[in-house]
Amino acid sequence: xxxxxxxxxxxxxxxxxxxxxxxxxxxxxxxxxxxxxxxxxxxxxxxxxxxxxxxxxxxxxxxxxxxxxxxxxxxxxxxxxxxxxxxxxxxxxxxxxxxxxxxxxxxxxxxxxxxxxxxxxxxxxxxxxxxxxxxxxxxxxxxxxxxxxxxxxxxxxxxxxxxxxxxxxxxxxxxxxxxxxxxxxxxxxxxxxxxxxxxxxxxxxxxxxxxxxxxxxxxxxxxx
Numbered sequence: 001x002x003x004x005x006x007x008x009x010x011x012x013x014x015x016x017x018x019x020x021x022x023x024x025x026x027x028x029x030x031x032x033x034x035x036x037x038x039x040x041x042x043x044x045x046x047x048x049x050x051x052x053x054x055x056x057x058x059x060x061x062x063x064x065x066x067x068x069x070x071x072x073x074x075x076x077x078x079x080x081x082x083x084x085x086x087x088x089x090x091x092x093x094x095x096x097x098x099x100x101x102x103x104x105x106x107x108x109x110x111x112x113x114x115x116x117x118x119x120x121x122x123x124x125x126x127x128x129x130x131x132x133x134x135x136x137x138x139x140x141x142x143x144x145x146x147x148x149x150x151x152x153x154x155x156x157x158x159x160x161x162x163x164x165x166x167x168x169x170x171x172x173x174x175x176x177x178x179x180x181x182x183x184x185x186x187x188x189x190x191x192x193x194x195x196x197x198x199x200x201x202x203x204x205x206x207x208x209x210x211x212x213x214x215x216x217x218x219x220x221x222x223x224x
Contacts, residue, residue, distance in 0.1 A: 072180035
Protein backbone atom coordinates (compact mmCIF):
# COMPACT_ATOMS: atom_id res chain seq x y z
CA UNK A 1 0.00 0.00 0.00
CA UNK A 2 1.55 3.28 -1.11
CA UNK A 3 0.47 6.72 0.10
CA UNK A 4 1.94 10.18 0.37
CA UNK A 5 3.07 9.28 3.88
CA UNK A 6 5.12 6.23 2.94
CA UNK A 7 4.90 2.65 1.75
CA UNK A 8 3.67 -0.39 3.65
CA UNK A 9 4.85 -3.69 2.18
CA UNK A 10 3.52 -7.13 3.10
CA UNK A 11 4.78 -10.35 1.46
CA UNK A 12 3.16 -13.69 2.27
CA UNK A 13 5.50 -16.32 0.86
CA UNK A 14 6.56 -16.82 -2.72
CA UNK A 15 9.45 -15.40 -4.70
CA UNK A 16 8.52 -11.73 -4.73
CA UNK A 17 10.81 -8.83 -5.63
CA UNK A 18 9.66 -5.67 -3.86
CA UNK A 19 10.75 -2.27 -5.15
CA UNK A 20 9.62 1.07 -3.79
CA UNK A 21 10.80 4.65 -3.36
CA UNK A 22 9.60 7.84 -1.73
CA UNK A 23 6.33 9.01 -3.33
CA UNK A 24 5.91 12.48 -4.81
CA UNK A 25 9.57 13.46 -4.49
CA UNK A 26 12.03 14.13 -7.29
CA UNK A 27 15.71 14.97 -7.31
CA UNK A 28 15.02 18.65 -6.70
CA UNK A 29 13.51 17.79 -3.31
CA UNK A 30 16.63 16.05 -2.05
CA UNK A 31 19.28 18.62 -2.95
CA UNK A 32 21.61 20.30 -0.48
CA UNK A 33 19.24 23.21 0.11
CA UNK A 34 17.11 21.18 2.53
CA UNK A 35 14.14 22.59 4.38
CA UNK A 36 16.09 22.31 7.64
CA UNK A 37 18.56 25.00 6.56
CA UNK A 38 16.06 27.70 7.48
CA UNK A 39 16.76 29.48 10.76
CA UNK A 40 14.75 28.17 13.76
CA UNK A 41 12.88 31.48 14.00
CA UNK A 42 11.72 31.08 10.40
CA UNK A 43 10.76 27.47 11.04
CA UNK A 44 8.65 28.60 13.98
CA UNK A 45 6.94 31.21 11.80
CA UNK A 46 6.13 28.56 9.19
CA UNK A 47 4.87 26.22 11.91
CA UNK A 48 2.55 28.85 13.38
CA UNK A 49 1.25 29.59 9.89
CA UNK A 50 0.29 25.91 9.50
CA UNK A 51 -1.50 25.96 12.84
CA UNK A 52 -3.27 29.25 12.11
CA UNK A 53 -4.61 27.77 8.87
CA UNK A 54 -5.73 24.64 10.70
CA UNK A 55 -7.62 26.72 13.26
CA UNK A 56 -9.36 28.68 10.50
CA UNK A 57 -10.39 25.46 8.76
CA UNK A 58 -11.95 24.19 11.99
CA UNK A 59 -14.32 27.16 11.93
CA UNK A 60 -15.78 26.17 8.56
CA UNK A 61 -19.35 24.91 8.50
CA UNK A 62 -18.94 21.88 6.23
CA UNK A 63 -22.05 20.05 7.36
CA UNK A 64 -22.36 16.94 9.54
CA UNK A 65 -21.50 14.58 6.69
CA UNK A 66 -18.11 16.22 6.11
CA UNK A 67 -16.89 16.99 9.64
CA UNK A 68 -15.19 13.61 10.00
CA UNK A 69 -13.15 14.00 6.78
CA UNK A 70 -12.18 17.55 7.71
CA UNK A 71 -10.98 16.48 11.17
CA UNK A 72 -8.98 13.61 9.68
CA UNK A 73 -7.17 15.93 7.27
CA UNK A 74 -6.51 18.68 9.81
CA UNK A 75 -5.35 16.22 12.48
CA UNK A 76 -2.85 14.59 10.14
CA UNK A 77 -1.61 17.98 8.94
CA UNK A 78 -1.05 19.31 12.46
CA UNK A 79 0.99 16.28 13.55
CA UNK A 80 3.01 16.38 10.31
CA UNK A 81 3.75 20.08 10.83
CA UNK A 82 4.90 19.34 14.37
CA UNK A 83 7.19 16.58 13.16
CA UNK A 84 8.62 18.91 10.53
CA UNK A 85 9.34 21.61 13.10
CA UNK A 86 11.01 19.24 15.57
CA UNK A 87 13.12 17.82 12.75
CA UNK A 88 14.24 21.05 11.10
CA UNK A 89 15.05 22.90 14.31
CA UNK A 90 17.02 20.00 15.75
CA UNK A 91 19.08 19.51 12.58
CA UNK A 92 19.76 23.22 11.99
CA UNK A 93 20.75 23.86 15.61
CA UNK A 94 22.90 20.77 15.99
CA UNK A 95 24.76 20.97 12.69
CA UNK A 96 25.53 24.65 13.30
CA UNK A 97 27.52 23.96 16.47
CA UNK A 98 30.65 21.85 16.93
CA UNK A 99 29.82 21.45 20.61
CA UNK A 100 26.34 20.07 19.81
CA UNK A 101 27.72 17.81 17.11
CA UNK A 102 30.09 16.41 19.71
CA UNK A 103 27.22 15.83 22.14
CA UNK A 104 25.35 13.93 19.45
CA UNK A 105 28.38 11.82 18.56
CA UNK A 106 28.98 10.97 22.22
CA UNK A 107 25.38 10.08 23.07
CA UNK A 108 23.93 8.47 19.95
CA UNK A 109 24.58 4.70 19.63
CA UNK A 110 24.63 4.97 15.84
CA UNK A 111 27.90 6.89 15.93
CA UNK A 112 29.51 4.92 18.75
CA UNK A 113 29.30 1.80 16.57
CA UNK A 114 31.02 3.41 13.56
CA UNK A 115 34.52 2.12 12.80
CA UNK A 116 37.19 3.50 10.48
CA UNK A 117 40.97 3.32 10.11
CA UNK A 118 43.46 5.95 11.25
CA UNK A 119 44.11 6.79 7.59
CA UNK A 120 40.48 7.89 7.33
CA UNK A 121 40.64 10.11 10.43
CA UNK A 122 41.05 13.47 8.71
CA UNK A 123 38.68 12.56 5.90
CA UNK A 124 35.97 11.73 8.41
CA UNK A 125 36.74 14.83 10.46
CA UNK A 126 36.39 17.18 7.50
CA UNK A 127 33.07 15.68 6.46
CA UNK A 128 31.56 15.38 9.93
CA UNK A 129 28.88 18.04 9.40
CA UNK A 130 27.64 16.41 6.22
CA UNK A 131 27.68 13.00 7.92
CA UNK A 132 25.65 14.29 10.87
CA UNK A 133 23.20 16.21 8.68
CA UNK A 134 22.67 13.18 6.45
CA UNK A 135 22.08 10.92 9.44
CA UNK A 136 19.58 13.30 11.05
CA UNK A 137 17.69 13.84 7.80
CA UNK A 138 17.05 10.10 7.59
CA UNK A 139 15.64 9.92 11.11
CA UNK A 140 11.90 9.60 11.45
CA UNK A 141 11.03 12.40 13.84
CA UNK A 142 7.72 10.87 14.87
CA UNK A 143 9.76 8.11 16.54
CA UNK A 144 9.38 9.95 19.82
CA UNK A 145 11.07 7.25 21.90
CA UNK A 146 14.30 8.20 20.13
CA UNK A 147 13.70 11.90 19.54
CA UNK A 148 12.76 12.83 23.12
CA UNK A 149 16.10 11.68 24.66
CA UNK A 150 18.01 13.22 21.74
CA UNK A 151 16.49 16.61 22.47
CA UNK A 152 17.52 16.21 26.10
CA UNK A 153 21.07 14.92 25.57
CA UNK A 154 22.02 17.23 22.69
CA UNK A 155 19.97 20.43 23.08
CA UNK A 156 19.39 20.13 26.82
CA UNK A 157 15.65 20.50 26.32
CA UNK A 158 13.26 18.22 28.16
CA UNK A 159 10.06 17.73 26.17
CA UNK A 160 8.39 16.64 29.39
CA UNK A 161 5.33 14.42 29.50
CA UNK A 162 4.40 14.01 25.84
CA UNK A 163 2.23 10.92 26.22
CA UNK A 164 -0.48 12.98 24.51
CA UNK A 165 1.80 13.43 21.50
CA UNK A 166 2.54 9.69 21.36
CA UNK A 167 -1.22 9.12 21.09
CA UNK A 168 -1.55 11.85 18.47
CA UNK A 169 1.21 10.32 16.32
CA UNK A 170 -0.50 6.93 16.50
CA UNK A 171 -3.82 8.46 15.53
CA UNK A 172 -2.20 10.43 12.74
CA UNK A 173 -0.99 7.14 11.23
CA UNK A 174 -4.58 6.03 10.78
CA UNK A 175 -5.51 9.46 9.43
CA UNK A 176 -2.81 9.26 6.76
CA UNK A 177 -2.71 5.57 5.88
CA UNK A 178 -6.34 4.53 6.40
CA UNK A 179 -8.19 7.80 5.75
CA UNK A 180 -9.31 7.94 9.37
CA UNK A 181 -10.12 4.28 9.91
CA UNK A 182 -8.41 1.93 12.36
CA UNK A 183 -7.18 -1.62 11.83
CA UNK A 184 -10.60 -2.79 12.97
CA UNK A 185 -12.02 -0.93 9.94
CA UNK A 186 -14.01 1.36 12.21
CA UNK A 187 -13.76 5.17 11.86
CA UNK A 188 -11.75 7.12 14.40
CA UNK A 189 -13.65 9.21 16.90
CA UNK A 190 -12.83 12.83 17.61
CA UNK A 191 -13.97 14.24 20.93
CA UNK A 192 -15.40 17.73 20.97
CA UNK A 193 -12.58 20.29 20.55
CA UNK A 194 -9.99 17.48 20.35
CA UNK A 195 -8.31 18.87 17.24
CA UNK A 196 -8.34 22.41 18.64
CA UNK A 197 -6.74 21.19 21.88
CA UNK A 198 -4.06 19.33 19.91
CA UNK A 199 -3.25 22.51 17.98
CA UNK A 200 -2.79 24.46 21.22
CA UNK A 201 -0.72 21.70 22.84
CA UNK A 202 1.74 21.43 19.95
CA UNK A 203 1.92 25.22 19.70
CA UNK A 204 2.93 25.45 23.36
CA UNK A 205 5.42 22.58 23.10
CA UNK A 206 7.19 23.96 20.03
CA UNK A 207 7.31 27.47 21.48
CA UNK A 208 9.03 25.95 24.53
CA UNK A 209 11.52 24.23 22.21
CA UNK A 210 12.19 27.55 20.48
CA UNK A 211 12.77 29.30 23.82
CA UNK A 212 15.37 26.68 24.77
CA UNK A 213 17.10 26.86 21.38
CA UNK A 214 17.26 30.65 21.59
CA UNK A 215 18.84 30.52 25.05
CA UNK A 216 21.26 27.84 23.87
CA UNK A 217 22.39 29.94 20.92
CA UNK A 218 22.78 33.01 23.15
CA UNK A 219 24.94 31.07 25.62
CA UNK A 220 27.13 29.75 22.83
CA UNK A 221 27.66 33.18 21.33
CA UNK A 222 28.35 34.70 24.77
CA UNK A 223 30.29 32.00 26.67
CA UNK A 224 31.26 34.41 29.44
